[in-house]
Amino acid sequence: MKIIVDRQRxxxxxxxxxxxxxxxxxxxxLYLHVAENIPEDPELRARVRQSVTSCPILALKLVED
Amino acid sequence: xxxxxxxxxxxxxxxxxxxxxxxxxxxVPEAEIVWVTGEQHRTYSKxxxxxxxxxxxxxxxxxxLPDIGGDLSNLRIVRRSCxxxxxxxxxxxxxxxxxIAFDQLLIAxxxxxxxxxxxxxxxxxxxxxxxxxxxxxxxxxAGRPKVLVVGGGLIGCELAASMRTLGLEVTLVERLDTLLxxxxxxxxxxxxxxxxxxxxVDLVMxxxxxxxxxxxxxxAAVELADGAKIETQLVVVGAGSEPCTQWxxxxxxxxxxxxxxxxxxxTSMPGIFAAGDVARWTNPIYDLQMRVEHWTNASAQxxxxxxxxxxxxxxxxxxxxxxxxxxxxxxxxxxxxxxxxGWHQGHDRVELDRSADAPGPLARFYRDGRMIAAAGVNVPxxxxxxxxxxxxxxxxxxxx
Ligand SMILES: Cc1cc2nc3c(=O)[nH]c(=O)nc-3n(C[C@H](O)[C@H](O)[C@H](O)COP(=O)(O)OP(=O)(O)OC[C@H]3O[C@@H](n4cnc5c(N)ncnc54)[C@H](O)[C@@H]3O)c2cc1C
Ligand code: SF4
Numbered sequence: 001m002k003i004i005v006d007r008q009r010x011x012x013x014x015x016x017x018x019x020x021x022x023x024x025x026x027x028x029x030l031y032l033h034v035a036e037n038i039p040e041d042p043e044l045r046a047r048v049r050q051s052v053t054s055c056p057i058l059a060l061k062l063v064e065d
Numbered sequence: 066x067x068x069x070x071x072x073x074x075x076x077x078x079x080x081x082x083x084x085x086x087x088x089x090x091x092x093v094p095e096a097e098i099v100w101v102t103g104e105q106h107r108t109y110s111k112x113x114x115x116x117x118x119x120x121x122x123x124x125x126x127x128x129x130l131p132d133i134g135g136d137l138s139n140l141r142i143v144r145r146s147c148x149x150x151x152x153x154x155x156x157x158x159x160x161x162x163x164x165i166a167f168d169q170l171l172i173a174x175x176x177x178x179x180x181x182x183x184x185x186x187x188x189x190x191x192x193x194x195x196x197x198x199x200x201x202x203x204x205x206x207a208g209r210p211k212v213l214v215v216g217g218g219l220i221g222c223e224l225a226a227s228m229r230t231l232g233l234e235v236t237l238v239e240r241l242d243t244l245l246x247x248x249x250x251x252x253x254x255x256x257x258x259x260x261x262x263x264x265x266v267d268l269v270m271x272x273x274x275x276x277x278x279x280x281x282x283x284x285a286a287v288e289l290a291d292g293a294k295i296e297t298q299l300v301v302v303g304a305g306s307e308p309c310t311q312w313x314x315x316x317x318x319x320x321x322x323x324x325x326x327x328x329x330x331x332t333s334m335p336g337i338f339a340a341g342d343v344a345r346w347t348n349p350i351y352d353l354q355m356r357v358e359h360w361t362n363a364s365a366q367x368x369x370x371x372x373x374x375x376x377x378x379x380x381x382x383x384x385x386x387x388x389x390x391x392x393x394x395x396x397x398x399x400x401x402x403x404x405x406x407g408w409h410q411g412h413d414r415v416e417l418d419r420s421a422d423a424p425g426p427l428a429r430f431y432r433d434g435r436m437i438a439a440a441g442v443n444v445p446x447x448x449x450x451x452x453x454x455x456x457x458x459x460x461x462x463x464x465x
Contacts, residue, residue: 009123010401012394015361015444018452019334028424030402053084053131054364056112 001045002063003034003052010059016051023048069182071096074157074165076147077173077309078102079111080360081341082366083130085171085374092375092384097139099165101157103146103174106196107132111120112360114199115223116397120230121203128196147174150316150336153156169336169374172324174309176358181304183276184215188283190300192221202301208440209233210298214285215274219396221303222257225266228301234269235296238274240289248394249440250409252417252428255443264399269295279321289463306358307415307452308343321345323356329368330389340370347390350459359394383461388400391456401425402445407436407438435462 003023012030016023020045025033038048052060073089075082086100103190109128117123133140146160146237156164178192189210191202200259206340210233214225217239228235244257261268273290277300286296308323319325319333323345330338330346340347345356367389376384396403419426429451435458439451 009127011117011397011399012445014402014404014449015393015395017445017449018361018393018406019365021449021453026449028177028444028446030443030445037129053087053419054361056110057358057462058127058130 001038001048001065003048003056005034006059006061009057010055012055013056015056016055016060018046019051020044020056024051025027048062060064066177066379071168071170072166072169073098073171073374073378075100075171076102076157077175077343078104078142079173079175079341079363079365080108080130081173081370082092082171082294082342083133083248084110084364085173085340085371086140087133088368088371089171089375090133090137090140091331093370094139096168096378096440097141099141099143099167101143101145101147101159101165102429103144103145104195109196111194114196115193116228117221118199119203119224119227125196125200131347138442147312150313150318151270154315155336158410162366169378170338171370171374172313172332172337172339172343173341173370174312174343174373175363176306176448177309178302179236179305179307180302181215184274184302187277187279187300189298190284190302192302192304193224194306198263202299205299206233208298211241211296212236213238213295213300214232214298215300216303216305217246217257217270218243218305219270219454222261222398223396224301224303225261225262226403229264229266230309230399233277234267235265236269236270236297237261238289238295240271240273242270244268247395248396249405249428250412250415250430250438252409252430252440253426256426260398260401269293304341308345310343325354328389329373329385330388331373331452336374338370338374340366341392342369343414346388347409347461348392349387351392353408353411355392355408355410357392359392361393362426363391368411379415391459401442403440403442404445404448405435405438405440406448408456409440411440412437 014026023035108130160357178194214237278286324339324434326346409430427441430438441448
């Protein structure tokens with residue numbers, strides 16, 4: 001599983017971070033950091049998928065492996 | 066209904082409906098899912114309507130949520146409105162009279178903009194709730210009108226910010242003497258006043274629009290309760306919203322400013338659930354009934370209600386779970402990232418944090434010594450950490 005962020009669009013509102021803080025982290029410059037490796041944990045992965053569909057700017061894309 | 070295929074009806078085609086249907090398609094492939102929505106568009110992102118889209122920073126196609134994935138052979142989409150609900154015969158009647166029978170129903174009809182009587186049906190006056198509203202407002206910006214914003218809530222303030230960002234002349238009329246009073250529990254009082262003034266909005270506080278003057282059927286000016294007259298060619302209204310529950314009148318379902326649900330998002334009738342802006346549920350985090358009108362709530366609640374509905378449809382009890390959540394929303398005005406977590410109503414103390422070198426103010430709300438909410442500007446990390454803290458403290462208290 002890999003996350004692609006559209007940097008042009010992401011405005012750092014932190015919705016994704018609110019749902020899966022283990023994977024998404026918006027810093028105080030409103031820049032979004034995404035974890036390189038997302039653990040296999042199914043509960044976490046379900047939340048990561050929810051983050052992707054919850055981004056109100058639709059700035060996240062998910063590539064499943 | 067032995068042996069017959071079950072039918073699940075989802076009413077409402079915005080975010081809560083979309084996330085419920087996405088979940089149901091995978092969870093109960095053996096059932097037929099009928100998704101009824103009054104919208105003629107695919108599901109789109111509403112938060113962008115007052116922000117990026119209003120500022121012409123993105124286009125229509127960029128607002129659309131992803132298609133429902135997976136095998137869709139059991140899904141039927143009906144683009145019409147629900148007119149009434151018959152809980153005895155378990156049918157939904159559509160606006161053209163067609164009746165759809167259901168075994169389970171998920172209500173996600175959201176909310177609609179409130180429009181003060183004297184502003185209804187006037188040319189050049191627009192609410193903002195739907196994509197069509199936003200397109201209509203954007204089209205009327207072409208003549209670079211002088212804009213009047215009615216209401217200093219989230220929608221009004223975001224519209225004022227977007228219009229100023231576009232360089233238009235903006236006047237905002239608000240009944241109270243503060244902006245964003247309800248969403249932020251009054252904590253940031255002068256911060257928002259200063260922010261909008263610094264960006265050139267003409268703020269008219271403690272004021273009410275009393276009537277409109279027309280020219281050729283279009284608004285030319287509004288008159289305030291104190292007699293003052295403000296010329297304008299475009300009025301945008303952010304006067305709050307109300308849940309879309311008219312179609313449930315007479316159904317016997319308990320409705321009280323929203324469809325009343327337990328902590329499982331189950332309504333007062335078996336097999337009928339609700340989610341999103343329309344639902345008033347008991348949030349175990351606070352042990353309080355609340356109706357939350359924010360994006361992430363609609364998304365998470367749609368999923369949660371779908372799972373509880375699937376549990377009732379299939380008997381798979383492992384899917385059943387209460388919906389316990391610390392509400393969250395953000396707003397974007399002039400590039401300032403404003404965030405709020407939790408539920409501040411009933412707070413008895415606010416702690417304000419405003420060090421000179423901080424990127425923005427931060428507030429913590431307490432009730433009986435327990436932190437129940439927090440809000441901040443440009444401090445997303447801190448606010449999100451506080452969200453976790455509120456949740457963990459609530460769970461610890463529940464366990465104790
Ligand atoms: C301009 C704007 C900006 C916003 N900005 C933010 C923000 O920055 N952050 C944030 O957290 N939240 C924001 N929100 C709130 C967020 O968009 C809502 O919480 C969310 O849309 C709720 O989704 P919902 O599916 O519950 O309801 P809604 O989006 O209200 O959708 C309800 C759906 O039901 C349909 N419907 C209604 N009645 C019927 C009927 N009788 N029959 C069939 N269909 C029906 C409607 O057509 C609609 O498709 C904003 C909202 C608006 C309008
Ligand atoms: S939710 Fe979307 S816009 Fe917000 S921080 Fe995450 S990726 Fe960026």
